[in-house]
Amino acid sequence: MATNHFMPENLFGHARVPQWLQGVASRWAWRDLGRVFGQADVVTAPTPRAVRLLHDNGFPPRAVPVSCGIDIDRYRLRAPVRRTDAPTVLFVGRLDEEKRVDELLRALALVPRLHAEIVGDGSCRGEWELLARDLGLTDRVKFRGFVGEEELLDAYASADVFCMPGIAELQSLATMEAMAAGKPVVVADAMALPHLCKQGRNGWLFTPGDIRGLADRLHAVTADPTVTARMGAASSELIAAHAIDSTLETFEALYAQAAGLPATPRIPALAA
Known part of the structure; x- marks a missing residue:
């Protein structure tokens, strides 16, 4: 096999x-x-x-x-550890070109109330840290690098929404982990990501490269706590198939x- x-x-x-x-x-x-x-x-x-x-x-x-x-219970049963009262979007993955974290940062600049945690490392980390500084996001974006398993579980539990802007995902374990943690997802309409995101149910798709569209999707998920909770619950239901x-x-x-x-x-x- x-x-x-x-x-x-x-x-x-x-x-x-x-x-x-x-x-x-x-x-x-x-x-x-x-x-x-x-x-x-x-x-x-x-x-x-x-x-x-x-x-x-x-x-x-x-x-x-x-x-x-995925071992769903490992993520579902984690209690949140809040670092800020502001809504937070989470990215987990390699910081390499095909992940397109620069698009997430540019969208974040259009949603002033939103914070971000970037978990992972890679060839583009330095470039994207400079981009965050140039966009005036230093106080709203945390690049956490590689983290231990317990810290990763805390990151999923504490986020309000998960974003995967990558365009080369054959499944995206990070998106699945976020869904297991009961989080809405905003993901690129590319490769296999549409298998995980049901439009308007557990999150939204956006067209790669459409920064305004991504910003609007992130705002739509986080502006109303009842929407965030409803979409997070839908993620929990949908991930059961995995x-x-x-x-x-x-x-x-x-x-x-x-x-x-x-x-x-x-x-x-x-x-x-």
Whole structure:
């Protein structure tokens, strides 16, 4: 069995592949992936969109979606630790180009009442810290770098809304963790993120690059505490489809299928 979490776009920044070479490098990488994964009896990817990406890049139409899964109770039962009375938006992830945290910062500048916590580190951290300073956000944005597991749980519990502006997410565990913590989400309408965000129910999508649109979405979620609470509750409901036990059951069934063992009761379909 093979499971794909690969996108060439997630490597180009680290490998410093020049723009003019990225198209060729991407095609070569996908061909190589197809050659290696073609040897597997069963191939999975974490979302229907991730499966379609495999098929769009030449892999035979036999891959199936299986969520990464999440230990929901680990996030759901955490008590908030408030650092400010102002509403707070949280980002968790690598601070690399494809995550587009600069768009979150520019949107934050348009919502004066909103604070932000940025958890993670990466090649763009210094650039984005300078951008926050230039935008006059120093007193409203906290770059926390890498944090321990307990601090991360506190960050999710204490935020009012989670934002993922990245454009290369094959599922986004950070968004799932925020949903498990009962938080509304405002995420880019890109790759697999629409699988997690149901418009107007547990949050909003925004068009990548639309800074005003992102700002409006963040304001809409945080302006009214009843809306924040309602959307957070919806996130808690929607994430149930990604419980780790369901993922483990699905993988066990797929292993049995690959090994030619008697069929297990079911292979649960991944919720959209």
